[in-house]
Amino acid sequence: MMPSKIPVKFECKRCGDCCKRDWDLRLDWETITKWIREKRGDLLYHVVFHPRFIMHPEYSNYEPILIIDNGHSLFGDYQKHVCPFLVMTSGGKASCKIHDVKPLICKEFPFIPDENGRYHVRTDALNLCRAVKDYFKKCAQAESKDLDEYMQSIPKMEGEPESVPIPRELAEMLKRRYQTLSKEEKATGLLFPEFRNKEYASRVFKRSAKLFKRMNLKVRITSHKGMSILDACLREDISKIIEITDTIRKPAEAVMREYFERQT
């Protein structure tokens, strides 16, 4: 985190990389409430339930998790993760079409507030955002350290920031909406494009659940790690699966090879 004594300015490069990643563009409840109240159908059109909620609603205590549809790897085109609100100008600069009403996560990135409400540059975005890297490089220079040395000397971020608590009423309203969707509505995939691939998704989930069991992986399918493995399973990217699973349990390679050989 940013030590206050260092007067280094953070300068966003407007590259748009943070809007083009395979991560959750999770909607905070203040934003979604605002969009609903203002009847912003143009924005709500791009809202989908998180695959984790769709497949395993019990993990979020049946409370919906909503994200902007950026082609989530589990359901969309896993090669293409782009927020629908991203615009690249002719000069190659990223611009947000909904700047004034964008979700909190976008307003804050790559900063995070501490318990006193003071914002810091996210250390966990070091390899995700070139401006964050530049920022920490400058901080390191200011202390006559190299980047690694500097990063080791400052407190690290751990995981995602806490999500904003979900207002019960809104959660209930959305849950009811989800439960009462007709087959046709689901089939349109308009609000819930995940359903377009429901069969496929459930096949992948089943297959992965079996796989995780065989590999004796102590990882929940719905955890970030589990989802990354699923993503790799979808692409049948054995080396990626091994890379991830190696951090959990070794060795996975033999099991994976045998598994895919049996599939073909």
Ligand code: SF4
């Ligand atoms: S915050 Fe970082 S990744 Fe996002 S546009 Fe700015 S420089 Fe690029």
Ligand code: SF4
């Ligand atoms: S809402 Fe705007 S800032 Fe957020 S990911 Fe989309 S384009 Fe980027």
